[in-house]
Amino acid sequence: ALWSTFLKWIALGGVVGVLSGTASAFFLHSLDYVTNLRTNHGWLLFLLPLGGALVSYLYLKFGQNSAKGNNLILEQINEGQETIPLRMAPLVLFGTLVTHLFGGSAGREGTAVQMGGSLAEWFGKTIRIDADDRKILLMCGISGGFGSIFGTPLAGTIFGLEVIAIGLISHRALLPCFTSSFVGDLIATRLWNVHHLHYRIGTVPAVEMSIVLKVVIASILFGLVSLLFSELTHALKRGFTAIFQNPMLKSAVGGFLVIALVAIVGTRDYLGLGLPLIQQSFESEVSPFAFLWKLLFTSVTLGAGFQGGEVTPLFAIGATMGHSLADLLGLYAPFLAALGFIAVFCGATNTPIACFIMGIELFGSDAAVYLFIACLVSYLFSGHSGIYTSQRIGVSKS
Amino acid sequence: ALWSTFLKWIALGGVVGVLSGTASAFFLHSLDYVTNLRTNHGWLLFLLPLGGALVSYLYLKFGQNSAKGNNLILEQINEGQETIPLRMAPLVLFGTLVTHLFGGSAGREGTAVQMGGSLAEWFGKTIRIDADDRKILLMCGISGGFGSIFGTPLAGTIFGLEVIAIGLISHRALLPCFTSSFVGDLIATRLWNVHHLHYRIGTVPAVEMSIVLKVVIASILFGLVSLLFSELTHALKRGFTAIFQNPMLKSAVGGFLVIALVAIVGTRDYLGLGLPLIQQSFESEVSPFAFLWKLLFTSVTLGAGFQGGEVTPLFAIGATMGHSLADLLGLYAPFLAALGFIAVFCGATNTPIACFIMGIELFGSDAAVYLFIACLVSYLFSGHSGIYTSQRIGVSKS
Structure with a gap:
């Protein structure tokens, strides 16, 4: 049972890692592109209201429950009642790029986590995974998205385990989440040439x-x-x-x-x-x-x-x-x-x-x-x- | 409630840190001393059977439930039925020094954890702590003992949280365990001059x-x-x-x-x-x-x-x-x-x-x-x- 669990989750976590790492890489490159456009064309800011209205229209018309965002992924892991639509991935990707093209102030981990989560859900449905394993697969989606978007595979691993509930870490999904986060980061940096910025902490004072x-x-x-x-x-x-x-x-x-x-x-x-x-x-x-x-x-x-x-x-x-x-x-x-x-x-x-x-x-x-x-x-x-x-x-x- | 909890556990964890750090320091210095004696006087090895018999006699005569060792501390955190006698601290200290003086092959974290645990229990009884807080105080004893015996305050913190149950970490005792482990390490190294050996990992291969x-x-x-x-x-x-x-x-x-x-x-x-x-x-x-x-x-x-x-x-x-x-x-x-x-x-x-x-x-x-x-x-x-x-x-x- 140990060996089969081990190999199974290396395989499943690895697939989610490839999916979420690829999605993150595409997103990061596009983000660079639209951010450059925005800084070079100042007038784009004045289209922000229009861009926001467009994205809200798309969510209203086609989003189903996608508008819940990260919370939808967390709810599914905690309760498992609804489904996460695959369209969440392109919607949040497009929506986030619009935000950044026209100068909204926002981040990227939500987008990566939602893409990872909806791709993991789609993959789980395709291979007809059972309810317990589905939750682990969704956690893999979070870890894979987080690890690959920031280039921090170990933080991505623990984030997927720790974000579900305040004050608890369960090691149940430790291997799956690590595999997904580690593979996701490798795919993004090695295959898709993502570069992450580094900051230096400089001199650290002695402990006093x-x-x-x-x-x-x-x-x-x-x-x-x-x-x-x-x-x-x-x-x-x-x-x-x-x-x-x-x-x-x-x-x-x-x-x-x-x-x-x-x-x-x-x-x-x-x-x-x-x-x-x-x-x-x-x-x-x-x-x-x-x-x-x-x-x-x-x-x-x-x-x-x-x-x-x-x-x-x-x-x-x-x-x-x-x-x-x-x-x-x-x-x-x-x-x-x-x-x-x-x-x-x-x-x-x-x-x-x-x-x-x-x-x-x-x-x-x-x-x-x-x-x-x-x-x-x-x-x-x-x-x-x-x-x-x-x-x-x-x-x-x- | 937040501020009072914060200050309360910095105070209680700090006291357990001082107690367990001091106990660890005394133990480490004694351990150096008996290890030097053993390596300089080869004949001491032949007294190992006698030393073992003596310690077992002491545990049989005076130990009460101390012989359960680390498991007694874990049981009390998980179930809380029995008490941990203060005599556990001197008994395990003396017993471990006998093992090392005469050349048994053993470690030191069990001793540090048991001293930390029994001192924490004694302290908790003295201040009439309630049953829930008693468990946290015992976890502080584990963290304080572990952190100070190895000079690794962060590992000591998480060890106290993680060792209780396979596959789970609860953040409930995060602040108390950190305070105890951090203070324990500071007391041992700064006040009692404990030095820890360092090993170098050398060249680390790139991730491939x-x-x-x-x-x-x-x-x-x-x-x-x-x-x-x-x-x-x-x-x-x-x-x-x-x-x-x-x-x-x-x-x-x-x-x-x-x-x-x-x-x-x-x-x-x-x-x-x-x-x-x-x-x-x-x-x-x-x-x-x-x-x-x-x-x-x-x-x-x-x-x-x-x-x-x-x-x-x-x-x-x-x-x-x-x-x-x-x-x-x-x-x-x-x-x-x-x-x-x-x-x-x-x-x-x-x-x-x-x-x-x-x-x-x-x-x-x-x-x-x-x-x-x-x-x-x-x-x-x-x-x-x-x-x-x-x-x-x-x-x-x-």
Whole structure:
């Protein structure tokens, strides 16, 4: 039984890895392309309301239950009542590219996870998999999408296991999720030539109580900001939906709001993924309240129903915030940017072990203890809220 | 509720950390002392039967339920029916020092975990803690003992969470266990001047399918050897107990068997913790079947009722085995020694995430993917067996 389980899940996880890694690679290359278009053609921003209305129309007309996004995947793993339509993959891919082409502020992990999940579901139906194995296959889809979109196969593995329920990791799907995430990353980087940006954490201070205390204080703030992001995004979603019954109108208004925000703040730095903001946090300077602006831009974009993930903006919020706090706390800016990068993400997704391991994969092991503290504290202080409303509470935080 | 829970567990976990870190430090310094005595005075080996009989007498006369060892701590966390006597701490400390003074082959983590657990229990009784919190405090004792005895605070944290049940991690005790493990390690190294040996993993091969396949093959063997170790030790325990009703006689016979093994193999390399074996695996040469000898010496020592842990001998078994396999598989010896070091330990304790993180803490992040594969595969192939018979099966492996 052991050998057959072993070989079975290497095969099934491997197939999901190939599917989700390929989807992620296609998505990442397209994302580069549309982001370049947007930065070279400033007028594209003014089409954001129209783009939003178009995508909302497509979801309304053809989406079935796809609009639930990541939550649909989590619900199916936790309850297993509905089905996940294959059309979710092209819809979320197209929708996210539209968001980024016209300058919405959003991420990419949601898109990768939804493509991975719907491709895994389609594959499972094709081979007539049973209900228990279907859940594992969906977790493979999450891991494969996450691992390949960020180039972090080990964080992808644990993310797929940890995101399902707050406070629990089950090793049941450890091998399947690892295989999918590992193969997905290999396929994306080796076969499809995806390159991931790297940031340097720089000098890591030795472990001393004064530094630990400062890191704890910063991490409490990271956790509270992730809570603010989750709650603001949910509130805007509720508000927009209550005011505008018509989803096309809702997204169009959201697009105009983003344009208005650009006019108010006087810069386009907060559009798109926010990769330049992250790079500046590690290498040069960012404005002190950049993290709040990025938070607001992203909450408005996603609250109005635009497609895209949350995680890369969360990285940008955390890195810029860490950079800003570094001066106040007397810590190195790249060091605190790295901690913010993973800690804000951790607070919003409630996945401390996955985020810690992502920190190791991105920044090496020099800061291991600090990375762990940042994830742990942010996890605790973000409360039971989070960006995934379908995440179960496995174990209470207090 | 969040703030009070946060501060409460930093305080309680911190106290357990101070207690278990101090106990570990005293133990490690004493262990150095008795190991030096043994290597300088060869005749001490011939007193091993007498030493074993003495310790078994003490456990019989004064031990109450202490003889259950680590399993008593695990049982109390899982069921909570009995109490853990404070005398467990001095008994296991004295018993382990006797084992090492006279040349038994055993480890130290069992001793550290039992001291940490019984001190945590004593502390919990003193402050009249309730039943739920008592379990968390016992997990702090495990984490504090483990983290401080090996100088790996993060692995100590996860070990305390993961060892309770096969296949599950609950984040319930994440903060308490981290605080205890982190403080325990700081107290041991900063206040009590404990130094830990470091081994270098050397050149790590780039990720390629041929190398991955070789690592998987080696890790299957690591898992099977950990299974062999667990089963042989349990079988010898049962056999010795069935043959010798008198525990003093049992341990004395075990002592004679170890002496006989030394005569047969013609070297004293397999006595004690096995740290020189580990060092040779990373830096020079070891005999091809060293791992089997170390396994046999340790199983006989522990099977006959001597006190001490299993983990450091498991490190030695894994490192020497990795070194021996490296030639056969065409891999670097220190690289495969590092993978064996954590993988055999992982298979025997069923704690893949803790072992992976220990690998990161000891060997850095260059080999992260290989360390993960080694832990995962060894975990799967060691079956549901393990050195801790009171570990629950949370999630089946196949």
